[in-house]
Amino acid sequence: MPGLAKRLSEAGVLGINARNALYMLPHNPRRLYPLADDKLRTKEIAQKVGIQVPELYAVVASPGEVGGLHAALAGRDDFVVKPAHGSGGEGIVVVTGRVGDNYRLSDGTVMDRAEMDFHLNNLLSGIYSLGGQTDKALVEYRVRFNPVFEKVAYQGVPDVRIVVYFGYPVMAMVRLPTRASRGRANLHQGAIGAGVDIATGTTLTAVLKTGIVAEHPDTGHPVSGICVPHWQALLDIAARSWELTGLAYQGVDIVLDRDRGPLVLELNARPGLAIQIANRAGLRRRLDLVEKAGGGAVAPTAAERVAFAKARFAAVGA
Amino acid sequence: MRSRHVYGLAAALAIIGAALFLYKVLMVGLPLKRDQKTDLWEVEVAIAFAARGRPVRLTFPVPPSPPRFTIVNQNFVSRGYGVSTVEALDGNRRAVLSIRKADGKQSLYYGFVVLRGPTAIAAKAEGPPEAVVPKLSEPERLAAEAIHLAAVAQSADASTFVVQVLKQLAESRPMRSVVALVGDKPTERRKINAAAKIAALAGLPARVVHGITLGLDRTHARFDHWLEVHDGKQWLSFLSDATGPGLPDDKLAWWRGPSPFTEISGGDQPHVTITVSKSRNPTLQVVRTLGEQAKAPLLTWSLFGLPLQTQIVFRLLLTVPVGVFLLVVMRNVVGVKTFGTFMPVLIALSFRETQLLWGIALFTAVVSGGLLVRLYLEQLKLLLVPRLAAVLIVVILLMAVLSIISHKLDIASGLSVALFPMVIMTMTIERMSITWDELGGGEAIKEGVGSLLVSVLCYLAMSPPAVEHLLFAFPELLLIVLAATVLLGRYSGYRLTELARFRVLGGRDT
Numbered sequence: 001m002p003g004l005a006k007r008l009s010e011a012g013v014l015g016i017n018a019r020n021a022l023y024m025l026p027h028n029p030r031r032l033y034p035l036a037d038d039k040l041r042t043k044e045i046a047q048k049v050g051i052q053v054p055e056l057y058a059v060v061a062s063p064g065e066v067g068g069l070h071a072a073l074a075g076r077d078d079f080v081v082k083p084a085h086g087s088g089g090e091g092i093v094v095v096t097g098r099v100g101d102n103y104r105l106s107d108g109t110v111m112d113r114a115e116m117d118f119h120l121n122n123l124l125s126g127i128y129s130l131g132g133q134t135d136k137a138l139v140e141y142r143v144r145f146n147p148v149f150e151k152v153a154y155q156g157v158p159d160v161r162i163v164v165y166f167g168y169p170v171m172a173m174v175r176l177p178t179r180a181s182r183g184r185a186n187l188h189q190g191a192i193g194a195g196v197d198i199a200t201g202t203t204l205t206a207v208l209k210t211g212i213v214a215e216h217p218d219t220g221h222p223v224s225g226i227c228v229p230h231w232q233a234l235l236d237i238a239a240r241s242w243e244l245t246g247l248a249y250q251g252v253d254i255v256l257d258r259d260r261g262p263l264v265l266e267l268n269a270r271p272g273l274a275i276q277i278a279n280r281a282g283l284r285r286r287l288d289l290v291e292k293a294g295g296g297a298v299a300p301t302a303a304e305r306v307a308f309a310k311a312r313f314a315a316v317g318a
Numbered sequence: 319m320r321s322r323h324v325y326g327l328a329a330a331l332a333i334i335g336a337a338l339f340l341y342k343v344l345m346v347g348l349p350l351k352r353d354q355k356t357d358l359w360e361v362e363v364a365i366a367f368a369a370r371g372r373p374v375r376l377t378f379p380v381p382p383s384p385p386r387f388t389i390v391n392q393n394f395v396s397r398g399y400g401v402s403t404v405e406a407l408d409g410n411r412r413a414v415l416s417i418r419k420a421d422g423k424q425s426l427y428y429g430f431v432v433l434r435g436p437t438a439i440a441a442k443a444e445g446p447p448e449a450v451v452p453k454l455s456e457p458e459r460l461a462a463e464a465i466h467l468a469a470v471a472q473s474a475d476a477s478t479f480v481v482q483v484l485k486q487l488a489e490s491r492p493m494r495s496v497v498a499l500v501g502d503k504p505t506e507r508r509k510i511n512a513a514a515k516i517a518a519l520a521g522l523p524a525r526v527v528h529g530i531t532l533g534l535d536r537t538h539a540r541f542d543h544w545l546e547v548h549d550g551k552q553w554l555s556f557l558s559d560a561t562g563p564g565l566p567d568d569k570l571a572w573w574r575g576p577s578p579f580t581e582i583s584g585g586d587q588p589h590v591t592i593t594v595s596k597s598r599n600p601t602l603q604v605v606r607t608l609g610e611q612a613k614a615p616l617l618t619w620s621l622f623g624l625p626l627q628t629q630i631v632f633r634l635l636l637t638v639p640v641g642v643f644l645l646v647v648m649r650n651v652v653g654v655k656t657f658g659t660f661m662p663v664l665i666a667l668s669f670r671e672t673q674l675l676w677g678i679a680l681f682t683a684v685v686s687g688g689l690l691v692r693l694y695l696e697q698l699k700l701l702l703v704p705r706l707a708a709v710l711i712v713v714i715l716l717m718a719v720l721s722i723i724s725h726k727l728d729i730a731s732g733l734s735v736a737l738f739p740m741v742i743m744t745m746t747i748e749r750m751s752i753t754w755d756e757l758g759g760g761e762a763i764k765e766g767v768g769s770l771l772v773s774v775l776c777y778l779a780m781s782p783p784a785v786e787h788l789l790f791a792f793p794e795l796l797l798i799v800l801a802a803t804v805l806l807g808r809y810s811g812y813r814l815t816e817l818a819r820f821r822v823l824g825g826r827d828t
Contacts, residue, residue, distance in 0.1 A: 004817050004821065004824050005811070005812050005817055007824035008812060008816075008817065008820055008823060008824040009812075011823050011824060013812075013820050013823050013824070015810070015811065015812040015813060015816045015820075016653075016813060016816065017650060017809055017810045017811060017812070017813060018810040018811070018812075020810075021807075021808060021809070021810040022810050026320075118699055121701060122699075122701060122702065125701055125702045125703065126702065127702050210818075210819055210821075210822065211822070212822060273820075276820065276823060277819075277820065277822060277823060280822070280823060281823075282823065
């Protein structure tokens with residue numbers, strides 16, 4: 001056991017205690033968390049600086065507004081309903097079409113209006129929110145994901161998670177939904193995480209739960225060697241996310257839309273550590289490199305930070 | 319900078335806690351174990367005499383504070399007599415009982431309690447006293463010098479000299495000089511008196527000590543006499559049959575010098591009876607009584623001073639930090655997942671009432687029953703707050719049913735199910751069912767078992783009476799727990815479960 005701890009520490013693997021004590025507590029001021037936790041506010045500040053986000057169709061803030069939603073969405077055939085404070089993909093309903101007065105969901109089932117109202121009421125009462133406080137429902141553009149991931153995603157929308165430290169993109173992975181994750185892109189629910197080489201944007205090894213996999217368990221297609229489109233743009237967005245929230249250590253979740261390009265889905269103030277397994281690399285060494293380069297004290301432009309990351313954080317042996 | 323602050327704070331807390339703890343153990347004498355006992359002796363002196371209708375003045379010595387004992391509860395029962403204590407010329411403290419007019423048989427009582435204890439104050443340092451050359455008649459002087467010369471020839475220093483003197487005096491067939499000095503069949507007191515005189519002739523300051531033996535119960539205890547000789551540095555004690563200096567630790571010195579026990583004017587020679595009775599009392603009680611008498615702030619301002627009902631509450635409360643600390647270790651160092659932050663500690667508290675095995679069984683029964691109902695309610699699509707309320711109601715019903723069943727089956731322990739915190743149980747069921755929903759039954763059961771495991775560990779750490787007593791008698795120990803908790807707050811190493819999770823990254827091939 002002590003030997004393993006030593007090897008992990010030499011490999012620069014970041015543990016939860018270290019993430020909290022050394023990176024989040026000192027550099028992520030508590031008051032900034034709502035900027036990342038509230039998807040509505042994230043959307044607003046992102047749009048202010050010209051970062052693309054999925055278009056917002058409607059907001060339901062109180063149970064009284066639930067009834068009016070159906071009328072507000074009259075012209076829309078497909079959209080996504082999600083809680084503003086949700087985590088782990090909980091409470092997201094993806095509507096892909098209409099069946100008469102009812103809604104067709106992404107998994108093919110049909111949801112009638114009463115069921116939709118019930119879901120919205122539950123959502124507003126805080127069932128999916130982090131602290132259980134009352135919540136808001138966002139109705140937004142349904143992402144049509146880039147065909148490059150078509151063969152390695154089961155239902156759901158694959159996204160790219162980039163961990164950013166002081167505006168430097170330090171590590172990235174593509175999260176691919178599986179049947180086990182029920183279309184969600186969260187690793188602890190059974191989605192696949194494939195590490196992405198920061199320098200080139202190609203996927204490396206992939207992790208399912210805590211083990212390494214080569215192929216998608218549902219489609220059978222290899223998950224490594226896929227070239228993520230718009231990689232430079234993704235890195236730019238990630239780098240600029242620091243100025244967006246001021247959170248030094250955060251995760252940026254970006255989806256690639258077929259038509260609209262990279263869209264920021266959400267920011268994460270407490271990104272998980274499984275990304276290290278997907279990349280087969282420790283985060284800590286990279287975080288230390290960023291701190292050595294001056295961390296937040298010096299202020300290079302976003303482009304300079306991206307260049308630094310591409311030069312220093314290239315996958316070993318890729 | 320921040321780390322130094324944390325370490326400084328932790329060190330300060332730990333030092334304050336440890337210092338208070340050690341002070342209370344070593345100086346105040348609070349026992350580490352609850353059932354620790356202390357020997358104590360009640361000594362009662364009954365003095366009876368006939369008064370002659372004139373003013374009476376009776377004095378007798380009261381024992382000084384000896385180094386190895388503590389004397390408490392001194393009291394006089396002497397109706398009509400004025401009581402005072404004076405420092406007599408020979409250095410003894412004497413009680414003076416006086417009355418203007420007394421007639422007939424008088425009975426006076428004086429009593430005190432002696433206990434062995436660390437509370438004793440160290441004896442005052444004394445400078446070497448001067449040897450007082452004794453007044454002796456000529457034949458006595460010659461006899462004493464003969465013994466003196468023989469003893470000097472067979473000794474090397476003060477203490478061997480005294481031993482030789484005592485040996486000659488104790489000889490079964492004494493020399494003529496010994497008989498001349500102390501008579502044919504000398505009492506122990508006479509022999510010690512003679513030894514003191516011979517030591518004084520030799521230029522050694524010497525005095526006779528009178529005391530009692532604190533052994534078993536004695537209804538007619540008698541005074542023992544021994545010799546103290548100053549060797550230039552300190553007083554050494556010699557019993558009459560000594561082979562070297564030293565005093566058995568059951569001897570309590572009462573007064574010193576040639577003066578008799580009682581001195582009286584206005585009455586007949588008193589008859590003195592000394593009774594010694596031994597008892598064993600809980601140390602805690604003794605120390606507290608002492609502290610209250612001495613108005614020691616550490617004892618009067620302690621939890622022992624609270625009303626009994628409140629004390630019982632605090633006995634429980636003070637063990638909670640131990641469980642909480644263990645919980646921190648389990649969560650942040652081991653990495654066990656639990657439902658709710660402090661839920662396991664609260665469950666552990668209820669285990670105290672239910673006993674461990676019954677507690678686990680009942681807890682599992684209620685939670686699984688509640689979980690079944692919760693999973694059923696899931697299908698009804700109830701809103702959050704009404705659903706929580708429904709589960710709470712079901713939990714209370716389950717508790718009632720379990721109580722009735724166990725009562726009918728004559729299982730008294732089953733009744734204690736009512737002591738579980740039902741709101742905590744409800745929240746546990748709710749969280750467990752959400753986890754079940756999101757991450758599957760395996761994960762939910764894993765976290766449930768983790769919570770139960772931590773509860774059991776907390777219970778085992780919190781419930782031993784020894785732990786309870788330690789924390790109640792020494793609440794400052796919590797400062798040490800606090801220091802350790804603060805330190806853990808800066809622990810940034812891996813959790814044990816993370817080692818398994820990231821094992822693939824620690825492989826030698828990467």
